[in-house]
Amino acid sequence: MNGVAGLGKSECARGESTVAMHEGLVHVVDEDASVRDTLRRMLEADGFAVRCHASAGDYLAAWPSAPGCVLLDVRMPGPSGFDLQLALAYRHDALPVVFMGAYGDLPMSVLALKRGTVHFVAEPIQREALLAAVGKAVERSQAQRALDSRRRAMRERFMTLTARERAVFEHVTAGRLNKQIAATLCTCERTVKAHRANMMHKLQAHSVAELVRIAIHIEADAEVAA
Structure with missing residues (x-):
């Protein structure tokens, strides 16, 4: 990749001073070692933690678990930046992508943006x-990881429900009243109320609206898993 200016003296000096560290890890993927080094120093001078990869394959082999982003050269030899982004698009835990490329690559960047690229940085x-x-x-990335964590905790709480509590959950989120649920489950309304209270306590829900949101997320996660 071309079009990355070297660090000036002021930027180098900044890198030596105390800077606020950002949370998350930036993965720089570029075949040119000098470009990787320049980008690494630029990002580290601003407080980012950086890990460099010489190819798309190297990045995939070191699949990250921490939040962050991927800084990609559009036209790497071998699997290109677009090829890597396409592979990442099929993974739920993929990091957001920032592309680097020439203005001639802008038409391609439109497709990249539709696939979830956060930004396209043009050369120089x-x-x-x-x-x-x-x-x-x-x-x-941090916001998505936080959301994933909340949804994972929600699924774990849902798994603690008994079979009867799940049945009550399904009826409640379908808009049925306790009396209707009792008739359907061949039990008394008092028992339904007890199951409903236990179910809401386990799910940490305080209203039917919250239960409906949980049901939507559970159903969506089940469709993804299928």
């Missing part, structure tokens, strides 16, 4: 534009 790479794009991508 400008420091402020790059840092802003990476910062936005890392924030998006």
